[in-house]
Amino acid sequence: MSTQQQWLFPNWPGLPGTVGVLSTTRRGGVSPAPYDDGMGSGGLNLGTHVGDQPHNVARNRAILREMLPDDPAWLSQVHGTAVANLADIGPQQVPDADASVSTIPGKVCVIMTADCLPVLFCDKEGKTVAAAHAGWRGLASGVLENTVAAMREAGAGELMAWMGPAIGAYQFEVGHDVKQAFLNGAVDESGVRHVEAAFSLIEGKPGKYLCDIYGLARYLLHRTGVKEVHGGEFCTVSNSGRFYSYRRDGVTGRQATLIWIK
Template sequence: MSNPWLLPHWPGLPDNIGVLSTTRRGGVSPAPYDDGHGGGGLNLGTHVGDLSAQVAANRALLRAALPADPLWLSQVHGTAVLNVAEADPRQVPEADACIATAPGKVCVIMTADCLPVLFADRQGKTVGAAHAGWRGLVSGVLENTVAAMRAAGAGELTVWLGPAIGPDQFEVGPEVRQAFLGEAGDAAGAQRVEAAFRAIAGKPGKYLADIYALARARLQGAGVTDVHGGEFCTASSAARFYSYRRDGVTGRQASLIWLK
């Protein structure tokens, strides 16, 4: 079997930073958490109905590629950011973003359509990860992560957008578009938001949203313009990724970053 990891194409990432994103492949979980090819799936979520022993086995397979156990979070579509070094490893903290400033501390975000966003400063001193569904995006989870990293001494930031639901699959109602417009800040921000929504013919009030474009707009508003990734679609790539919107009951993949 080919390497199950997705290794980000991230130009300019400092050499002392490790990063990877998992797919649904390379694990032990059966359907509906399987690999999409009749084999075991690498489901990493403990909250989706998979057997705990299978999730533990999958996490052990991932752990073999990491310098330490990652700090798994209880993600609630919020905006809380924590420092991995300050967290109790015996607990599962409630947060949707984390940062690390010391080597060997692994940041991790789980997703199955929401957008995982990985951050690094160009000096290789600070990294971060954020879980950005549309609620987290509009509420400021990316801005909070940027602020936490800067408070920890980060300089110029570079960002990678991991696998999320693509712009041809993410159907939303008018309230989502209006929520982003309400937080756009200025005319330029509103223009960027408008460009991220396409009206769906024959479905009045329904739009296709580009979560990657919305993330780039929010990052630009926070002064971060060196942004990579954003070429995936979890919902239309059943052979590679889990997708909650596509399958309902499904697993979770992870995106991880750490200082070596």
């Protein structure tokens, strides 16, 4: 297997040379089914909470570690909006948070996903970076806004973002409650229009919609002043040979999306 197949290197125009970014796939690890690579070889599952054997996860994390300047600052993700500042986190701490921010070279922000949206941030000077886990609950509750606020508090300048692999707009079926959660956060008619555009009624399924989580994230980022937003071209559900997907498989692994200052 080639390195290009195993890792996903974000296409992020304008990314400062002082910033490193990486997204893993399900390929190139040692985990057996149902955490494998979908093609008969070992999978690079990085989640300790999904039923995989701990020694497999440890080996997979060691494989990832070879690509990084330091151990990733793993989080206990709870679909919330808390943001951890890596300057305040010790090497053995795993805080309950769904985003992290760093201004320290070598410290690695990391998010694990298997359909939820990972969003990476950096300022244009390459001095502040962050990673956020945006499932629909966190997205509707303000995890991206909180991450942007934490970066600005840490001294970040003009921000840009990249959206990593997540469930695509033609696969994410939701109910009216999800749509209403975003409508509740729309502060004006422009916001309502953006939210409405992200939901498409499913023919023959009253009250069911296809949801464009990338579109919702782009709208929320623009609303917070993050105008340069890249990525958003993947679908974890549709690409079973490259990505883990909880919606598709139920019991499955987790991939990671990471960013750091070199």
